[in-house]
Amino acid sequence: MREETKQRIFVYGTLRSGSQNEFFNLLKSSSKRIGPRKLNARLYDLGQYPGAKPGNDKKQVTVGEVYEVDQKNWGELINKLDEYEGFDANNLVDSEYIRKKETIKMGSKNVSAWIYWYNLPLRGRRPIKKGDYVMHKSRK
Secondary structure, three states: OOHHHEEEEEEOOOOOOOOOOHHHHHHHHHEEEEEEEEEEEEEEEOOOOEEEEEOOOOOOEEEEEEEEEEHHHHHHHHHHHHHHHOOOOOOOOOOOEEEEEEEEEEOOEEEEEEEEEEOOOOOOOEEOHHHOHHHHHHHO
C-alpha cells in the first residue's frame, strides 16, 4: 500500500489498547496498531479521561499508541472520533479538543500523525505522573 493512502493517529487515553468503549472498538476495527510511542506533551487527569497539552520540556512525555488507517476508512472514522472528542472544526474556540497533525518519531524516522490536544482551561487539573493514562487509571 502506498504511503499517501494512509493516515495515522496518536491516541493517549480512552482510545488506547484495552479500552472498553465503542469508539476504541471502532478504531481497532478500522485501523492497524503500529506501536506504542511517546510524544513531547504534558498529560492531565480530567476525571473520566485525560487531556494532553503540547510541551517544550523534553522531560514531559505522554505515552500513547499510533494507529494507521487506510484512506478508505478514514472519513467515517475521523468523523466519529471528532464527535467523541468534542472537536468541531467550525467552532474551535468551544471545542473540548483540537485535532492537529504533529510529527512523531517512529524508530529512525519522523512521521505525521493526528492528535487531539485538550483545548479548554485546566483550572486545577493535576498532571499525570509519567504521562501514562493507562497506568494512572489502574492506580485510581
